[in-house]
Amino acid sequence: MAWQRVIMALAMAVSLLLAGCGKEQPESEPVVTVQAARVERTEIDRQVTAEAVLYPIRQAIIVPKISAPVKKFYVNRGDRVKAGQLLALLENSDLKAAAAEAKGDYEQAQANYESTSAASLPEQIQKAQADLESAKAAYKAAQQLYQSSRNLYEQGALAGKQLNDAEVGLAQAQAQLQTAEQQLEKLQSVGMKAQLKAAQGQLAAAQGRYENAEAMLSYSEIRSPIDGVVTDRPLYEGEMASSGAPLMTVMDLSQVVARAHIPASEAALLKVGDPAEISAPGIKKPVEGKVTVVSPALDPNSTTVQVWVQAPNPGNQLKPGITGTVTAVAEKVSDALVIPSSALLTDSGHKYVMVIGADQKAHQTEVTTGIDQGDKVQITSGLKAGELIVSQGAYGLPDGTKVKY
Numbered sequence: 001m002a003w004q005r006v007i008m009a010l011a012m013a014v015s016l017l018l019a020g021c022g023k024e025q026p027e028s029e030p031v032v033t034v035q036a037a038r039v040e041r042t043e044i045d046r047q048v049t050a051e052a053v054l055y056p057i058r059q060a061i062i063v064p065k066i067s068a069p070v071k072k073f074y075v076n077r078g079d080r081v082k083a084g085q086l087l088a089l090l091e092n093s094d095l096k097a098a099a100a101e102a103k104g105d106y107e108q109a110q111a112n113y114e115s116t117s118a119a120s121l122p123e124q125i126q127k128a129q130a131d132l133e134s135a136k137a138a139y140k141a142a143q144q145l146y147q148s149s150r151n152l153y154e155q156g157a158l159a160g161k162q163l164n165d166a167e168v169g170l171a172q173a174q175a176q177l178q179t180a181e182q183q184l185e186k187l188q189s190v191g192m193k194a195q196l197k198a199a200q201g202q203l204a205a206a207q208g209r210y211e212n213a214e215a216m217l218s219y220s221e222i223r224s225p226i227d228g229v230v231t232d233r234p235l236y237e238g239e240m241a242s243s244g245a246p247l248m249t250v251m252d253l254s255q256v257v258a259r260a261h262i263p264a265s266e267a268a269l270l271k272v273g274d275p276a277e278i279s280a281p282g283i284k285k286p287v288e289g290k291v292t293v294v295s296p297a298l299d300p301n302s303t304t305v306q307v308w309v310q311a312p313n314p315g316n317q318l319k320p321g322i323t324g325t326v327t328a329v330a331e332k333v334s335d336a337l338v339i340p341s342s343a344l345l346t347d348s349g350h351k352y353v354m355v356i357g358a359d360q361k362a363h364q365t366e367v368t369t370g371i372d373q374g375d376k377v378q379i380t381s382g383l384k385a386g387e388l389i390v391s392q393g394a395y396g397l398p399d400g401t402k403v404k405y
Contacts, residue, residue, distance in 0.1 A: 029402055034393035036356055036405035040338050041385045044378050046331035046371045048270060052260035052309065054280065056320045058252035060226050064090065065219040067243045070235055075248075077233050081224045087248055090241055092220035095213070102206075102213035109206035113199040128184040135173070135180040142166075142173035228252040229316075256318045257292070258309045258326045267305035269330035270294050276309040280324030287311045287318060291328050333371060337379040343391045344369065344377055353383065354390040354397055356405070362390055364399040 068090040075087050149166035152158035232249035241247050258278045262270075270291055277286040289311025298305060309326045311318070318324070343353050344367075351369055354362040367382030383389070390403065397403075 031402045031404050032362075032393065032397060034354075034362070034390045034397070034403045034405050036388050036403075037340055037343065037391035039379065039383045039385055039387045039389060041335055042338050043332065043334045044336045044338050044371050044373055044376065045329045046269065046333075047327050047373055048262060048266045048330050049325060049327045050260040050262045050266075050307075052258035052278070052324055052326045054278070054318055054320050054322055054324055055257045055259060056228075056251040056253050057255035057257060057310065058226050058228065059320075060224065060228070060250045061246045062087070062222060062225075062248045062250065063245065064222060064241050064243055064247050066090065066095075066216065068092065068220060068241060070237050070239055070241050070247075073233065073237055075230050075233070077230050079230045081228060081230060081250060083224055083227050085224045086221055087224055087230070087250075088222040088241075090220040090222070092217055095217040095220055099210070099213040099217045102210040106203075106206040106210035109199075109203040113196075113203040125184070128180065132177075132180040132184050135177040139170075139173040139177045142170040146170040222247060224250050226250055226252055251320060253313055253316045253320070255310055256313045256320060258289075258311070258324055260307050260309070260326050261299060261302055261304035262307050264298060264303070264305050266330075267294060267307055270307060270328055274328050274330060276311075276326055276328035278309060278311050278318065278324050278326055280318055280322055282319075283317050286327070287313070331371065333378065336370070337383055337385060338376050339379055339383070339389060340391045341372070341375055341377050343389050343394060345394055354394040354399075355383070356388040356390060356403060359402075360404070361400050361402050362394070362397055 071089045071091050073088045075081055075085075081087065146163075146166040146169070149158055149163045153160065153163040228250040229252075230248060231251045232246070235241060235247060256278070272291055272294060274291040275288070276291050277288050279286040289309050291307060292310045293306070293308035295306040307326070307328070309328060339353065345352050345354070350366055352364050352366045355365045357363050365382055368380050370378035370380045372378075390397065390405075393403075
């Protein structure tokens with residue numbers, strides 16, 4: 001009957017359904033969600049980073065050379081000053097008086113020297129000149145007497161004894177002339193020189209005292225040795241300024257120098273002129289500069305090498321005394337294979353990354369690395385440009401796991 005056939009068909013369908021439910025269904029393959037990145041060929045820098053203390057490019061801690069009360073200050077903290085500008089004046093009434101007295105002594109010594117050098121010969125020189133003139137006249141008369149006596153003797157009109165007497169007189173006159181000449185020459189060369197030397201010595205001594213007094217007076221005027229900003233002024237007007245204590249500090253803040261202590265192995269990579277930058281609290285963007293000093297010797301206390309990085313300081317945003325960070329570029333590779341640092345994994349000293357193959361599975365691939373720039377790493381072997389790798393989520397991921405990204 002028709003209804004019996006329907007019941008039988010329903011029974012067979014239920015049986016088949018139950019039989020189908022009793023069979024084991026195949027398990028689906030797990031898929032892990034990750035982030036992926038391509039291996040890039042780009043520029044990478046070998047960087048050396050260290051903490052550093054900032055200093056001004058130039059600084060002058062002004063210490064007075066004399067001790068005296070402060071008569072007047074012409075600048076305050078924060079004022080910009082120029083080299084040579086008068087910053088303060090110390091009490092100097094006594095120094096002014098001493099300088100005026102020394103000036104008078106100097107002018108008097110100068111007048112004495114001028115009068116001595118321009119004066120007529122001393123009396124002994126005048127006498128020597130007169131003696132010389134007399135000796136010359138006597139010698140001339142003796143010559144004439146001798147010549148006349150000789151003529152008469154040759155004519156037989158004069159005895160030989162008289163000729164001899166005339167000859168002796170000539171010799172004596174000649175000796176007296178020579179003595180007079182020598183005496184005058186000695187007085188002129190020694191006596192006059194001695195007087196001039198004495199006057200010159202007095203002048204030099206007076207000049208020295210005057211210049212010393214002027215110098216002491218100038219020490220009461222405190223001037224800036226550099227262009228800069230007054231950053232410290234501990235005293236008030238009327239207080240005693242001591243010759244051994246700072247009166248004022250002036251800093252040139254147009255540039256700063258960051259001094260860092262770097263391990264010798266890293267410092268060996270750097271040289272003067274390498275590009276660098278300085279970061280510090282309170283500034284939004286690092287300031288570009290360059291390496292200016294790489295110490296040739298280790299610091300005996302820390303066994304590190306001191307490295308200086310100099311940079312401009314627009315707006316005085318970098319404050320001397322604070323601690324910042326210097327990052328110097330020791331090496332540039334312009335065409336390097338680079339991956340994100342987060343993609344690099346390490347296991348038992350081996351470095352590897354998870355490469356996503358065409359089968360959409362992550363395959364563990366061992367690599368060797370070069371420059372580490374913090375957020376990215378150079379790959380020297382193991383990868384090719386353009387390969388797809390797991391950049392996030394690779395840690396603990398089994399080799400051959402299917403991924404999506």
